[in-house]
Amino acid sequence: MSIHSIPVGPAPFPLAPPSYLCGGVDKVRLVSLATALPLAERDAMEPLSRRVALDQRQSLYGQDEPAVSVFNVTSGALSLYRLLPDGRRQVTGFAFPGDFLGLSMLDRFAVSADALGPVTACRFERLAFMDLLRGQPSLMMHLHEIMGHELSRAKDMMMLLGRRTADERIATFLLGLRERYVRIGRSSVTLELPMGRLDIADHLGLTIETVSRTFARLDRDHCILIVPGGVRLVDHDRLARMSAH
Amino acid sequence: MSIHSIPVGPAPFPLAPPSYLCGGVDKVRLVSLATALPLAERDAMEPLSRRVALDQRQSLYGQDEPAVSVFNVTSGALSLYRLLPDGRRQVTGFAFPGDFLGLSMLDRFAVSADALGPVTACRFERLAFMDLLRGQPSLMMHLHEIMGHELSRAKDMMMLLGRRTADERIATFLLGLRERYVRIGRSSVTLELPMGRLDIADHLGLTIETVSRTFARLDRDHCILIVPGGVRLVDHDRLARMSAH
DNA sequence: CGGAGGATTGATGCTGTTCAAGCGTAGTGG
DNA sequence: CCACTACGCTTGAACAGCATCAATCCTCCG
Numbered sequence: 001m002s003i004h005s006i007p008v009g010p011a012p013f014p015l016a017p018p019s020y021l022c023g024g025v026d027k028v029r030l031v032s033l034a035t036a037l038p039l040a041e042r043d044a045m046e047p048l049s050r051r052v053a054l055d056q057r058q059s060l061y062g063q064d065e066p067a068v069s070v071f072n073v074t075s076g077a078l079s080l081y082r083l084l085p086d087g088r089r090q091v092t093g094f095a096f097p098g099d100f101l102g103l104s105m106l107d108r109f110a111v112s113a114d115a116l117g118p119v120t121a122c123r124f125e126r127l128a129f130m131d132l133l134r135g136q137p138s139l140m141m142h143l144h145e146i147m148g149h150e151l152s153r154a155k156d157m158m159m160l161l162g163r164r165t166a167d168e169r170i171a172t173f174l175l176g177l178r179e180r181y182v183r184i185g186r187s188s189v190t191l192e193l194p195m196g197r198l199d200i201a202d203h204l205g206l207t208i209e210t211v212s213r214t215f216a217r218l219d220r221d222h223c224i225l226i227v228p229g230g231v232r233l234v235d236h237d238r239l240a241r242m243s244a245h
Numbered sequence: 246m247s248i249h250s251i252p253v254g255p256a257p258f259p260l261a262p263p264s265y266l267c268g269g270v271d272k273v274r275l276v277s278l279a280t281a282l283p284l285a286e287r288d289a290m291e292p293l294s295r296r297v298a299l300d301q302r303q304s305l306y307g308q309d310e311p312a313v314s315v316f317n318v319t320s321g322a323l324s325l326y327r328l329l330p331d332g333r334r335q336v337t338g339f340a341f342p343g344d345f346l347g348l349s350m351l352d353r354f355a356v357s358a359d360a361l362g363p364v365t366a367c368r369f370e371r372l373a374f375m376d377l378l379r380g381q382p383s384l385m386m387h388l389h390e391i392m393g394h395e396l397s398r399a400k401d402m403m404m405l406l407g408r409r410t411a412d413e414r415i416a417t418f419l420l421g422l423r424e425r426y427v428r429i430g431r432s433s434v435t436l437e438l439p440m441g442r443l444d445i446a447d448h449l450g451l452t453i454e455t456v457s458r459t460f461a462r463l464d465r466d467h468c469i470l471i472v473p474g475g476v477r478l479v480d481h482d483r484l485a486r487m488s489a490h
Numbered sequence: 491c492g493g494a495g496g497a498t499t500g501a502t503g504c505t506g507t508t509c510a511a512g513c514g515t516a517g518t519g520g
Numbered sequence: 521c522c523a524c525t526a527c528g529c530t531t532g533a534a535c536a537g538c539a540t541c542a543a544t545c546c547t548c549c550g
Contacts, residue, residue: 104396104397105393106394110393137379137382145351147389148351152349155399158327161450163335203407
């Protein structure tokens with residue numbers, strides 16, 4: 001059986017941005033390229049930023065906390081989630097290098113953000129950031145566009161959670177994750193899963209058991225191959241058909 | 246038994262904006278107040294707008310169509326939804342007077358928008374609208390804020406679809422709708438439901454039968470009272486407890 | 491009066507949950 | 521070096537909530 005548990009320590013393939021996204025140690029490019037912002041706009045933002053580092057399980061911010069900052073992830077991955085009073089959890093998404101957090105810039109954070117492993121990010125003071133935006137309409141437009149895509153993905157999630165079967169959810173999740181890795185230049189044969197089964201379950205509206213069983217079945221059917229720290233997507237076409245897009 | 250079917254014709258209480266939102270017939274205020282935009286910003290927008298009227302079931306736009314326009318609803322209600330190739334549908338939300346549609350301003354619409362009854366809206370040519378925004382950072386900020394709230398509601402929906410029971414979904418839906426009516430100045434004892442059971446089901450990730458049964462049970466328990474065209478919220482507290490917020 | 495469309499209601503079944511072990515690997519301390 | 525523990529993952533059996541299938545009802549309207 002090719003099923004192995006996923007190590008909880010630092011991921012075997014740490015989610016660091018590709019080296020070309022960073023300058024030297026003393027001239028670090030804090031704002032990641034992955035968001036595809038023009039160089040001039042990133043340069044305008046960088047003076048405002050402060051570096052943050054988190055260990056696994058540390059929280060970057062909590063839901064409903066006053067949103068004093070906006071963040072841009074530079075390495076690692078985070079889970080974004082909401083809790084119900086009785087403990088039920090919905091992971092609304094995962095953040096990867098290049099992603100902005102708190103972009104809606106409301107007074108309070110809409111979700112909590114926890115590090116899935118070691119994470120680095122840059123922090124911007126929200127009000128200063130908003131002042132910067134007021135003077136830079138094109139940057140503002142870019143961020144607005146990013147939010148538009150986030151909203152579109154949110155609608156994908158609604159469809160997934162409201163209308164798709166467990167198999168379809170898992171297939172869609174895996175392909176979507178691969179897609180994201182490709183876009184940030186981290187495509188690879190093996191799809192890393194920096195999040196645990198529980199995070200996946202809480203993201204897809206399933207239980208941990210259903211996620212585990214579905215993974216196991218896909219592995220038996222040679223659709224995927226479960227490896228330490230992630231999965232290998234073996235039969236991409238079948239997954240695509242399963243995801244029912 | 247207090248269950249009656251809901252008429253399909255023009256709603257008995259048509260969703261028109263309160264009269265004070267409109268000027269006379271010749272000096273119509275096209276952009277609704279409900280979005281709480283400052284007067285100056287609405288005045289800047291109005292010259293760009295053209296009036297649109299839709300009958301029941303007519304489509305304002307379809308998913309993936311090139312988004313040449315942005316809209317602001319002035320009267321009536323619409324369902325916003327996505328379809329899967331096999332016909333499964335997810336209603337991502339409903340639009341009411343004052344709501345903006347297509348605000349993310351991507352090249353294509355993320356959802357389809359169908360009129361639930363007679364609808365009027367104002368249409369803005371998207372590129373002209375974006376030009377206007379570039380010159381009006383504060384208007385841009387306002388729209389960004391509106392999108393932030395939309396994103397927050399999207400996350401509420403994810404929690405609802407992923408983690409709530411049928412009862413909780415229905416209760417949350419009813420209270421949320423009342424909340425929205427209050428905010429646009431249309432609060433009333435009776436909660437109008439301009440959408441059909443199928444729309445509600447497709448919104449909440451349930452079947453039409455489950456929606457109908459849950460409504461019937463809430464009615465039997467004197468939590469709500471089903472009336473033609475909507476429901477009356479009788480036991481607000483119990484609903485609030487049921488919604489498990 | 492009769493048809494159409496939506497809503498309701500009942501019987502039955504399936505998908506995914508719940509509950510309960512058991513497994514595998516990493517980390518720890520004797 | 522090898523128990524021993526902890527933690528996450530897997531697996532199995534029984535159950536439940538919601539879906540599915542199939543009538544039937546109600547109201548509007550021609």
